Amino acid sequence: MEGFDLSRLVSPGESEEDRVLGLSLRPDCLDEFIGQRQVVENLKIGISAAKQRGEVIEHILLSGPPGLGKTTLAHIIAKEMGAHMISTSGPALERPGDLVGILTNLESGDVLFIDEIHRLPRIVEEFLYPAIESFKIDFVIDKGPYAKTIKFNLKPFTLIGATTRSGLLSAPMRSRFGFFYHLEFYEPEDLVKIILRSANVLDVEITEKGALEIARRSRGTPRIANRLLRRVRDYAQVKADGKIDRDVADMALHSLGIDDLGLDELDRKLLRTIIEVYKGGPVGIESLSATLNEEVDTLIDVVEPYLLKACLLKRTPRGREATELAYRHILGRDKEREEGLF
Numbered sequence: 001m002e003g004f005d006l007s008r009l010v011s012p013g014e015s016e017e018d019r020v021l022g023l024s025l026r027p028d029c030l031d032e033f034i035g036q037r038q039v040v041e042n043l044k045i046g047i048s049a050a051k052q053r054g055e056v057i058e059h060i061l062l063s064g065p066p067g068l069g070k071t072t073l074a075h076i077i078a079k080e081m082g083a084h085m086i087s088t089s090g091p092a093l094e095r096p097g098d099l100v101g102i103l104t105n106l107e108s109g110d111v112l113f114i115d116e117i118h119r120l121p122r123i124v125e126e127f128l129y130p131a132i133e134s135f136k137i138d139f140v141i142d143k144g145p146y147a148k149t150i151k152f153n154l155k156p157f158t159l160i161g162a163t164t165r166s167g168l169l170s171a172p173m174r175s176r177f178g179f180f181y182h183l184e185f186y187e188p189e190d191l192v193k194i195i196l197r198s199a200n201v202l203d204v205e206i207t208e209k210g211a212l213e214i215a216r217r218s219r220g221t222p223r224i225a226n227r228l229l230r231r232v233r234d235y236a237q238v239k240a241d242g243k244i245d246r247d248v249a250d251m252a253l254h255s256l257g258i259d260d261l262g263l264d265e266l267d268r269k270l271l272r273t274i275i276e277v278y279k280g281g282p283v284g285i286e287s288l289s290a291t292l293n294e295e296v297d298t299l300i301d302v303v304e305p306y307l308l309k310a311c312l313l314k315r316t317p318r319g320r321e322a323t324e325l326a327y328r329h330i331l332g333r334d335k336e337r338e339e340g341l342f
Helices: 016-025 037-053 070-080 096-104 122-134 188-201 208-216 222-239 246-255 265-277 285-292 296-309 324-338
Strands: 060-063 085-089 111-115 136-141 148-153 158-163 179-182 313-316 319-322
Touching (some): 016 188, 060 070, 070 085, 070 158, 096 122, 096 136, 188 208, 188 222, 208 246, 222 246, 265 319, 265 324, 285 296, 285 319, 296 313, 319 324
Parallel strands (some): 060 158, 111 158
Antiparallel strands (some): 136 148, 313 319
């Protein structure tokens, strides 16, 4: 996924390992989906109503930070509707012609899933409007006096769009979705359930306190929780007896550079830069990007969301500011390092 440093353990982006192993950890139905209770309940109602009427479910927009289950929910919706799902992404659809083959091959009731839908080129987005509104498309071939318009009648289908930045979607595109669901970061108790379920699938012995220790440092994100579980499993296998308890989880995560709040070196570097270089802020995101030698989009999409949620960072009209909690965490960690505690 563009913009994400997949070498970071706490990156919410999907690595190849996540993609391969995530298939076995993915829930099969809404009843098995943990967390996002209001979204799940509303989806159950919408799916049940559509099936009772014998119709396709209305188009759905799923938004929220990466790694919270948007793709998983799309797969579940298709399965609950008894439909086939075709997946693509906004950056992959460069021209209207890229969509024609996909749309004309959809069967009645199929689900078209477009990840990063906010990155659709405008010309493709406008081409998509009649397809999702009236299930028709007009495709123009040739140019000038030789131009011809070919009309296609499409079979009814459901579009599911996923976006991490819903604010970048145009108003006409947003207005064509019947359901809007925003996924929130998970609470530790829900992540504990996800970790225990994943541990069972992976045949890993883990205590509830061990699961809680991993959950607390997973940044409210199931994808990160499952990734950390796999790394702690490796540590337990080599350094312990294979069983993950609280102490083993704590030692494993500290050895990986993940602190008590789930921050890694890039997170701490950003906070330390604001505190030490910019006297706590405010500082503009471009200045931070230049100082840290990181892309602006990486800081906005990857680093900031969790720091804001954890109340370590404030975003003001004049720029970013470190909070009192950030001062305590960074300065306290520096003091512990000086005392040789880690």
